[in-house]
Amino acid sequence: MSTNQPDGAVPIVALDVGGMDAARRIVKTLGSRCRFYKVGLELFTAAGPDVARWLRDEGCEVFLDLKFHDIPATMAGAARSAGRLGVRLLTVHAAAGGAGVRAAVEGAGAECGVLAVTVLTSLDAGELAAVWGRARSLAVEVEVQRLAGLAAEAGAHGIVCSGHEVAAVRTSFGDRLAPLVPGIRLAGGESHDQARVVTPSVAQAAGARYLVLGRAVTAAADPVAAMDEVHRQLASGGI
Numbered sequence: 001m002s003t004n005q006p007d008g009a010v011p012i013v014a015l016d017v018g019g020m021d022a023a024r025r026i027v028k029t030l031g032s033r034c035r036f037y038k039v040g041l042e043l044f045t046a047a048g049p050d051v052a053r054w055l056r057d058e059g060c061e062v063f064l065d066l067k068f069h070d071i072p073a074t075m076a077g078a079a080r081s082a083g084r085l086g087v088r089l090l091t092v093h094a095a096a097g098g099a100g101v102r103a104a105v106e107g108a109g110a111e112c113g114v115l116a117v118t119v120l121t122s123l124d125a126g127e128l129a130a131v132w133g134r135a136r137s138l139a140v141e142v143e144v145q146r147l148a149g150l151a152a153e154a155g156a157h158g159i160v161c162s163g164h165e166v167a168a169v170r171t172s173f174g175d176r177l178a179p180l181v182p183g184i185r186l187a188g189g190e191s192h193d194q195a196r197v198v199t200p201s202v203a204q205a206a207g208a209r210y211l212v213l214g215r216a217v218t219a220a221a222d223p224v225a226a227m228d229e230v231h232r233q234l235a236s237g238g239i
């Protein structure tokens, strides 16, 4: 699976909803404007693998964002199940270790890319040090790069990172890792609870391979117009 997209970054809309009916409404509203959806813990826990099967039947690609973190045999089995569901992208924690990430890559198969989460953006340097029992001087950016290297060594397709880190990831890893960037906002839109947001065109210009669009589209007054604006920015490269 290529880490570069010749036609620009691929937009993925996050189905951050509590059930199938709400998910169906978003997919129906966006129609041909979005053909790639993220299914995360909330929707998967409520609706299970049927939601992925339904999206595939609708002709959509699925990004399964369940952030696997377990022993290698379990990572391999879960990734194999995701691959059999026809999932195109899935997430694992890089902190599961190189063997765990590699097991997921092997289990997922050639048609399903494994993206590694490095450090959760909700953790600051102090919390990270407390969790890992390390000195308080620990720098989050250094840990992100270190874990990205571990993911690349283990054969991951890419990593999840913010729009502010994507250029550094590309500098360090070039085409070895495909960056997926959440926290995308349209100019003039609300940032909600995201601290570090970027526009689609800025993320694409910095080297993002995939963009995750949540509330910028799904909570917009006009989701169709918001999605059209995403496509316009990605096509023109303009801000």
Ligand code: C5P
Pocket (backbone or CB within 6 Å): 014, 016, 040, 120, 121, 160, 182, 183, 184, 192, 194, 212, 213, 214, 215, 216
């Ligand atoms: O609505 P919003 O655009 O903030 O949603 C972003 C999506 O990306 C959510 O599904 C969120 O869980 C996910 N995400 C994130 N930041 C990360 C990793 C994932 O916002 N670091």
